[in-house]
Amino acid sequence: MKKKRNVVYFTPVVKPTKNLEVVEEKVEEKIEEKFEEVAKEKAIEIDYSNPLIEVKNLVKSFGDLVVLNDISTNIYPGEKVVVIGPSGSGKSTFLRCLNCMEDPSGGSIIFDGEDLADLKVDINKHREKIGMVFQQFNLFNNLTVLKNITVAPIHLGVKRLRRAQFKNFFIKIGNAFRKEKKPLIESKSKKEIIKEATDNAMKLLKRIGLEEKANVYPSTLSGGQKQRIAIIRALNMNPKVMLFDEPTSALDPEMVGEVLDLIKDLANEGMTMVIVTHEMGFAKEVGTRILLMADGKIAEEGTPTEVFDNPKNPRTIQFLKAVL
Numbered sequence: 001m002k003k004k005r006n007v008v009y010f011t012p013v014v015k016p017t018k019n020l021e022v023v024e025e026k027v028e029e030k031i032e033e034k035f036e037e038v039a040k041e042k043a044i045e046i047d048y049s050n051p052l053i054e055v056k057n058l059v060k061s062f063g064d065l066v067v068l069n070d071i072s073t074n075i076y077p078g079e080k081v082v083v084i085g086p087s088g089s090g091k092s093t094f095l096r097c098l099n100c101m102e103d104p105s106g107g108s109i110i111f112d113g114e115d116l117a118d119l120k121v122d123i124n125k126h127r128e129k130i131g132m133v134f135q136q137f138n139l140f141n142n143l144t145v146l147k148n149i150t151v152a153p154i155h156l157g158v159k160r161l162r163r164a165q166f167k168n169f170f171i172k173i174g175n176a177f178r179k180e181k182k183p184l185i186e187s188k189s190k191k192e193i194i195k196e197a198t199d200n201a202m203k204l205l206k207r208i209g210l211e212e213k214a215n216v217y218p219s220t221l222s223g224g225q226k227q228r229i230a231i232i233r234a235l236n237m238n239p240k241v242m243l244f245d246e247p248t249s250a251l252d253p254e255m256v257g258e259v260l261d262l263i264k265d266l267a268n269e270g271m272t273m274v275i276v277t278h279e280m281g282f283a284k285e286v287g288t289r290i291l292l293m294a295d296g297k298i299a300e301e302g303t304p305t306e307v308f309d310n311p312k313n314p315r316t317i318q319f320l321k322a323v324l
């Protein structure tokens, strides 16, 4: 049987029958169909067989302030989910929960088979698969561009190498007493790790036409350049999903285009994305599904055409009136 999806925010398009399970499955099929159609129009592939991230009844409070109030949604591989909504509605908090920068107060976030909301789960091994790009770029100003891009993969690679060396030490001791020798854990050398991270970083810099900036410090770059470097820094970890939190809001208008173009390219290459943005034209063009957040809830969810051209929730209508 297919996994259940939260269907509260959709309008069911099937006649009710006595068997609730059948109804839910049919609703689910219709939902996927409409988003699948959008994906087809945009020549994007979405794999609906298994969600990449399952958010179930997510709650996040800061003291008495309930910022996320029972959010449930699935993010499927290849989807471009655009989150819009008024300031303070919890969009950043939602992304921060997905990226384990905030511990949820309730509910669960299933990623790669594990619940990120479970405090016992080692979130570090998941966080490297979730790339995040912030409004304020968050580059390390005391490191060169190249170091900014390579610092995390090198740190992680070396950490893995040390772990392998530690385990191999004990395997070797054990092997001295074993008839059948246990194989040692293979690992790249530190030199290889650094070379690979650097080669990949240079390839990515070349891709965005900034290879000559490899050895300069971020302070010498324009906002658009900084943000594009922040994006490829996240890409250098080979993430399974990219989260963008208003990636163009801090940019001068003439630099918005270059950043959006890079995000569009990644979208077309199949990257799964959750994007918080106020760029409505971009949201319509790139999004395969739009979520409108208001007061910590998903107030409306639908295809770009549904949400932008035919909004149903008064909160959506009010919000779109203010921004369009």
Ligand SMILES: Nc1ncnc2c1ncn2[C@@H]1O[C@H](COP(=O)(O)OP(=O)(O)O)[C@@H](O)[C@H]1O
Binding pocket: 062, 065, 067, 085, 086, 087, 088, 089, 090, 091, 092, 093, 094
């Ligand atoms: N660390 C925090 N401590 C207390 N309140 C917070 C914290 N982070 C966010 N909030 C509050 O949560 C609400 C939602 O914030 P946020 O997720 O940033 O909204 P949005 O990104 O939609 O503008 C706001 O009222 C904000 O003040």
Ligand SMILES: [Mg+2]
Binding pocket: 091, 092, 093, 245, 246
């Ligand atoms: Mg925000």
